[in-house]
Amino acid sequence: MDFLYNIxxxxxxxxxxxxxxxxxxxxxxxxxxxxxxxRVLYFWGGHGKLLRQSLNIWKERRETTSWGAFQVRLxxxxxxxxxVSSNMAIITTCVALCPLLGLxxxxxxxxxxxxxxxxxxxNARSMAAGVSLATIPTMAxxxxxxxxxxxxxxxxxxxxxxxxxFESRLILHADES
Numbered sequence: 001m002d003f004l005y006n007i008x009x010x011x012x013x014x015x016x017x018x019x020x021x022x023x024x025x026x027x028x029x030x031x032x033x034x035x036x037x038x039r040v041l042y043f044w045g046g047h048g049k050l051l052r053q054s055l056n057i058w059k060e061r062r063e064t065t066s067w068g069a070f071q072v073r074l075x076x077x078x079x080x081x082x083x084v085s086s087n088m089a090i091i092t093t094c095v096a097l098c099p100l101l102g103l104x105x106x107x108x109x110x111x112x113x114x115x116x117x118x119x120x121x122x123n124a125r126s127m128a129a130g131v132s133l134a135t136i137p138t139m140a141x142x143x144x145x146x147x148x149x150x151x152x153x154x155x156x157x158x159x160x161x162x163x164x165x166f167e168s169r170l171i172l173h174a175d176e177s
Contacts, residue, residue: 017129018136019112021105025098025137029144032094035087036151043158047084051166054080058170073170080166085159088152095148102141109134 015022054076063069113130120126 014136017132018140019105019108019133021101021108021137022140025101025105025140025144028094028097028101029140029148032091032098032144032148033151035091035094036148036155039087039091039155042086043162047162050080050083051162054166055169076170077163077167081159081163084162088155088159091148091155092152095145095152098141098145098148100141102138102145105137105141106134109137 015026058064058073058076061069061072064073109130109132111130112133113127116123116126116130
């Protein structure tokens with residue numbers, strides 16, 4: 001139990017040293033990773049059901065060579081791609097937003113440094129708190145962004161792979177008819 005208490009105390013100290021911007025960065029990182037886990041769980045669980053349902057709709061068609069069949073195929077591809085790439089834009093936006101929020105933390109920290117210099121002169125102790133407010137959010141934003149970047153690359157590859165696989169299965173089925 002002391003272990004959890006020590007982690008809690010360390011987090012409180014970290015957030016105090018990082019300033020208010022750190023709470024915003026933590027919120028963005030939490031949303032980003034929640035959506036990343038949702039996408040990973042989707043690919044592990046619900047994706048196969050969607051793939052089977054969409055392929056069954058195509059296989060149940062009697063003819064697959066007319067203009068109408070082509071439009072149905074485009075509709076199936078569009079619906080499939082929409083469901084497979086759901087939340088990817090939000091995840092990518094969160095990845096891009098993290099370093100910008102870190103930069104905001106840097107600016108607010110430097111304002112604190114300049115304010116302490118104006119009020120107390122060149123006192124190193126008063127400037128240290130501002131420097132901490134400037135560097136910790138920058139680090140947190142970069143770490144959050146880099147961690148999310150690797151996940152986005154993996155998920156984007158998965159989305160592209162599944163979309164191409166689905167499209168090729170529709171084409172193969174159309175050629176077999």
